[in-house]
Amino acid sequence: MSDRHNHTTATPLNVYIQGQGFPILGLHGHPGTGRSLSVFTNHLSKRYQTFTPDLRGYGKSRYNGNFEMNDHLTDLEALLDRFKIEKCLVLGWSLGGILAMELALRLPKRVTGLILVGTAAKPRGSHPPITWQDNLYTGVAGLLNYIKPGWQWNIETFSKRSLFRYLIQQHTSTSYNYIASVAVPAYLQTSGAATRALYSAIESGYNRVPDLPQIQCPSLVLAGEQDRHITVDSSLETAQHLQNSQWQCYPNTAHLFPWEVPQLVLNDIDHWLEEHQQVIGSQ
Structure with missing residues (x-):
């Protein structure tokens, strides 16, 4: 991937900012918006500053025309520059988790840690046919x-x-x-172009597992045991290939598990942050 000269093509993203302190970048899934992460940001923004953009083609970040998954990364790098964020922790849910890993591979010096929610570097589903x-x-x-x-x-x-x-x-x-x-x-604000970008990446056999060992920062990988969209096995495979990861699986939950057991999830995130002070800029 080429770097900074891409900024001319970046789309300025609509972003929701809450709180003060060390920056946490939150990346939503598909379909989603920055607001989809309120379950995390309402809690985390009591101690940190959370930035949750609507990705290109989602929410209020309108975009006409087709684009590719890589374009999201160009937009996100421009966003970090716009708010002068030198270092941040990245939390990503589903598609957002895939982009979080991509960002850590692209900007290793700027991403201090990853919280990966219901996601995988080689996502596999076990969804039965839809009637x-x-x-x-x-x-x-x-x-x-x-x-x-x-x-x-x-x-x-x-x-x-x-x-x-x-x-x-x-x-x-x-x-x-x-x-x-x-x-x-x-769901109502997700563009067709955003859907096409995601599906073309999946159809091309998206797989970043071989590159995960390059990610050195601490990672917390969270999964719902009954997730049919991105299976628990594919999330576990991701956790096993990350150098410095902690794994947590929630029984009797599925892809939207942060909305099913919010208190459990937030407690686990708090506990991990306490144990990994370096990801929030403290030693």
Whole structure:
């Protein structure tokens, strides 16, 4: 990848900034926006400064025309320069985790650590074929949940029979509140170009596992045991190939596990940060 002279082609990203202190860059998944990471940033911004951009083609970072996955990295490097962020910790969920690893490979001196959530350097899914009934129930469940978040009747009648059954295992009002307030608006704001960029990367057999040993910074790798979108095995493979990683898997959760067991996840992140003071600029 070529470096700084690419900046002319960078897209200025819409970014949400919270708190003060050492910078943490948060990267959302697909479909998603910077707001999708509120479960992390509302907590972390009490002690750190969190930057969560809408990636190119997502949320308010509108972009006309097609682009490639590498373009996200150009945008993110320009973002770090714009806010004069010399060093930062990067937290990435799903697609965001893939970009976090790419950023650590591209800018090793600037990325102090990685928190990788439901992601893998060679992502594999175990998603069963999707039926028309799945799509119908998901639409109904999503709409009803948007109107009345966490409504138990909707959860029992539609959600548990919809595609939500592959995204979450614990059908709690907490997880459905996040889906209503964050996931549905993000889905509606995701561009076709963003979807195409992601799928063309996956279809080309995306695999960064052989390059992971180059990443020297500490990493925390978190996974949901029943994740069908990016399997727990592919996340574990990533953790095993990173030089300095800690692995945590949450039973009875799926791809949206930070919304299912937020307190467990945040406690584990806090604990890891205490043990790895170097990632937040302290010795």
